Amino acid sequence: MKILVPIKRVPDPYARIRLNADSSAIDTTGLKFEINPFDEIAIEEAVRIKERSGSEVVVVSIGAAECEEQLRKALAIGADKAIHVETVEKFDSLGIAKVLKSVVQRESADLVIMGKQAIDDDANQAGQMLAALLDWPQATFASKVELTDSTATVTRETDTGQETLQMPIPCIITTDLRLNEPRYVALPGIIKARTKPLDKIELSDLGATAECNVEVLSMSQPAGRSSGRKVASVDELLEALRNEKGAAI
């Protein structure tokens, strides 16, 4: 089985984010970048499947030259091959889903595992859109995945509890936080990754184009949180939670 894992380069989730001078984008000077944490969970899941049953794991990233760093890390974690669609164009979720569709077809992937959302724009759309474009079944927000040669059984986290779905393969799975705990990137893996293939291709090689119908008008920092207060007893706490505006049980 060939598993495709799309990964996105995003700011380090623990970094302090600042805006640039005209608030049109975040200021990236000195900012550390990482693999989107949900995507790292997807890589981990794919690599575990590979370790259990010998599939091939291909990672793909769409973006500027620096994405190579994240692809190398994915190879160090255990992916077999990386594809870098190198472009500086802007995309929205649908634009990305369209490019990914071409990659899935080019690679003849059987399964796509990807993050449910990226922590930069938190759109939570690309996986669902890709499923629609490919006309494949999908299971989003996965917290457990079990595979046979022809089916995927996926437990999903929903607002009302857990839901278990079974779908035929090929299909799309998007990952939630509790699916697994990504491993440490072992040093021998980092060394080995240097000799693994990393293909650089362009949009035109896929017959794809950059599409972006979403325009960012402005960005702003979230308002600062006002400081809390200490309550004297549980009763007072309950009272406050019940009656004060903005508090909730």
Place this chain on the structure above:
Amino acid sequence: MSLADQATHSSSGGSFLFESHPPIAIPENFDSDVQLMADTAFQFARNEVIPLIERLDEQEEGLMMSLVRKACDLGFGGPDSPEAYGGLGLPKSVATRILEMLSLNGSFSTTIGVHQGVGQMPIALFGTNDLKSRYLPPLTAGEYMGAYALSEEKSGSDALSGSAKAVCDGSDYVLSGKKMWISNAKWAGSFIVFAKVDGQEFTAFIVERDMPGVSISREEHKMGLKGSSTARLILDNVRVPAENVLYHPGQGHKVAFNTLNIGRCKLAAMAAGQVRSALSIGTKYAKERKQFGKPIASFGLIRDKIARSVSSFFAAESMLYRTANLIDRAFASVDPNGNEVEENRKAAEEFQIECSLVKVFATETLSYAVDEALQIHGGYGFTEEFPVGRLYRDARVMRIYEGTNEINRVFAFDRIVKRGLVEKLADASPTTVIHEFLIRGSRAAKDHLGEQEIVACASDLAMLHFASQSANVRAEQLKASGHANSEVALAAASHFEAVATTTAASRLIELLDRCGLSAKVEMPAVSFAGSATVSEAAFEANGYPL
């Protein structure tokens, strides 16, 4: 891969004394693979080690060993040991960076540091292929730990005076004696043991824990580093095959001292990791603790503690990776088809002055940083409820082992003189005030090698010059490359230079007076203004900002 790719021009040991503004290797130029390795090391220390430190300090049975095994599974068992024998064959500078990031806690740092360092290095550098293939694979895999047994009860700094003995008997040696202060003793499967053949010839052996006659005493009752193992190794007529001799009989001092040279550089990395802990604990507490209606982080004296710690650490880190890179380059020129062991020995020896100076400077930076981190905690720092007390106690040993700072100070200037570097220095044109002080001081001190008070002053001048030049060159390189942190780096370097220049002046005054010379020293204006930028950056970053 390594900083060696930044190869500038070939340097020989001690050339920092007279080169003006040489390009140097800086940690910011580690490639992304090395950054990833360092990240793994840091995450491991933060997520796996730190949550266990109380239990480690209680010496919970099996806990440290399982942690070290976990670390070895990730490749931390022998980053710079040869690939053919289970190591990763990484350059010393990379292994040094990894060790720095693993070293957030002193006990774990010493344990893994000895295991991958002095517990293996003598075998990697001086062992025959047979010895390497017998001992390095289980060591790097973490099947057992490595240890290094040089000190004895009556022989510490004067390490060659030990009384452990080896008597040749057929194709074996029979070893007897007691070694003291042996880190990792409890968990070690192999020990590098130094003993005198027939009471004369100082020789290095590999001794296995399971050899009949080997035993380990109870743990020493220490003031800090309680999670590490420190015990005595007792050798009661232990039969060791002659092929377990490392290098040549009678040449054990070369094994001991050259291993220690690199060990000192790595020790500086172990100090560095702990400075990082002190800075993050100190800045965080200062922001949370309020007095007089404001966080204490807003008070000038608190900010100054952080600024001095950061600037001094920036200098220590700059010296450290500069030195590690020089060592890499010395090893890179070792011809594996030539006399590898002999060339390894020379490579390990070449930068002995730098190694001693960075050991002293980094461990004293650590002492300052943990002391002030504790001070920032006020009375709470004096309790066991906060982690800073442990950090303070753990740090104390760093000035004692791997050669006390006294021994390293004396050694460094002695080497400067014996290598004829004072003459070269006399011809150099001074690049900074500290450099000028150094030139003047070393010229006066070179005829007083028997007077340690003078020698230590001269050594300090060399150290301050090395530190300040490394910090300045690194900051300038960062600026030239448009690095995001260059402003903070420049501020740290200039703040450090102000601190170092005033210290250097007082060292020179003392030196000249003790030499019976006129002690008039012109003191130029210096600026401490950089400290504001430095402390601001540290509070924003919740720790070391560079």
